[in-house]
Amino acid sequence: MVQITPLLRLLLTRLTSPELSASSRGLTEKMVLDVIEPAPREITVTIPSAPLLQPIVEALRDDPGDRHSLGDWSRTLGVSTKTLTRVFRFETGLPFTRWVAAVRAQDAIYLLGRGTPLEEVAMLLGYSSPSAFGAAIKRVTGSTPSTFQAVAGQHS
Incomplete structure (x- = not known):
């Protein structure tokens, strides 16, 4: 899970725009990777094999x-x-x-x-x-x- 900050939300919304040029899309994707942070509480579920x-x-x-x-x-x-x-x-x-x-x-x-x-x-x-x-x-x-x-x- 990742922390959805207001900035990350805006960047993700921007990526849904069909008018976004390829270069702008690439830049926005790089920005997403720069600001993405793990959520304060991670939910990891280990499926038992026994x-x-x-x-x-x-x-x-x-x-x-x-x-x-x-x-x-x-x-x-x-x-x-x-x-x-x-x-x-x-x-x-x-x-x-x-x-x-x-x-x-x-x-x-x-x-x-x-x-x-x-x-x-x-x-x-x-x-x-x-x-x-x-x-x-x-x-x-x-x-x-x-x-x-x-x-x-x-x-x-």
Whole structure:
């Protein structure tokens, strides 16, 4: 993720102009590379490869709103929660709930960036309300969902 500063937003908007000459486009692209900065909170999601965790990965891939808890998965997979917790941390570097939150945040950013309405994204990702969704996204990314919608709006 990158920090979308006002200057970067203006430069990206400029790049969408069909009237921009090739030389101006090249200069603007160089300026983008000069001002681009990493976002204060990076969302990196490591997809676990352990066979034990594949049902969880597939369930979240098929339905990002899947509400199974660690205890639910423990019972479904026939292992203790301690074992599942240990394997999850080893494979992803995160506790189960933080990993799920990061997966959902990545999905949210993608959907909001494509112009999907906030209420629809909240529902697809299994949040009880748009406000619960907004609080969860802000907790993970440091930004509100409207920030990602605004960036999408700049490129429409």
